[in-house]
């Protein structure tokens with residue numbers, strides 16, 4: 001499949017509209033409000049840390065930035081997708097805020113933010129689209145003042161265990177080192193995992209991965225502190241969101257029931273988040 005760059009996918013009009021609407025209409029019959037939950041967690045953390053100067057990297061259509069600004073914070077944002085920035089400017093005007101709070105830049109290597117100048121950088125559903133996540137995080141860290149915060153969301157690799165589909169199979173194949181199994185055991189193993197297959201997806205259900213958009217492999221919340229400390233970032237907290245109350249295929253049977261039950265169990269600090277949440281937020285402090 002031809003690979004599309006993430007910002008090119010997000011530059012398309014359906015994506016721009018979606019990122020404007022999802023924060024305005026909280027309707028479980030239309031979509032699961034995972035990003036609304038994400039925004040709530042980010043705002044709670046900002047209220048705790050009280051940073052003076054915030055940058056929203058990959059701000060999209062700007063709705064979270066607007067909500068954060070309306071809470072009294074000093075925030076600017078940027079995105080690489082031109083149409084997202086145009087939409088963000090429109091949204092800012094709609095909410096009577098200056099449209100120059102947002103501009104075009106690249107979070108893999110931001111050019112318009114000065115080094116050591118920011119108290120807090122936010123990456124909401126952003127950095128895992130980078131070609132090189134570690135390099136991106138290091139480039140973001142440069143922009144932070146000492147003890148500044150880098151708060152960003154990542155995909156949860158452990159969620160693969162509970163999806164009971166082809167992702168589960170790949171996960172188990174890897175940790176059981178199935179390639180190395182002796183032949184008879186390999187057959188036994190294949191038998192045990194034969195039902196872990198992908199569901200048939202219709203054109204309408206296609207998501208960003210199925211569109212061939214490059215996005216980085218998910219991260220493991222158990223090892224994330226060690227990974228970040230190698231980058232000079234101390235993980236001060238992790239918070240789970242986008243819970244799945246049942247294996248994802250169940251959403252195709254009765255999406256409303258699926259979403260209502262999932263919304264009910266959203267809890268950023270529940271241990272079940274390690275498995276049932278497809279995404280988590282990492283709150284890091286720049287220590288070196």
Ligand SMILES: C[S@@+](CC[C@H](N)C(=O)[O-])C[C@H]1O[C@@H](n2cnc3c(N)ncnc32)[C@H](O)[C@@H]1O
Nearest residue numbers: 006007010058059060079080081106107124125
């Ligand atoms: C999943 S959307 C999230 C948008 C917004 N943060 C939100 O929470 O609503 C990801 C955004 O990252 C942007 N993006 C992807 N690659 C980028 C890059 N290299 N630099 C800046 N923005 C990028 C996309 O254009 C898109 O708007």
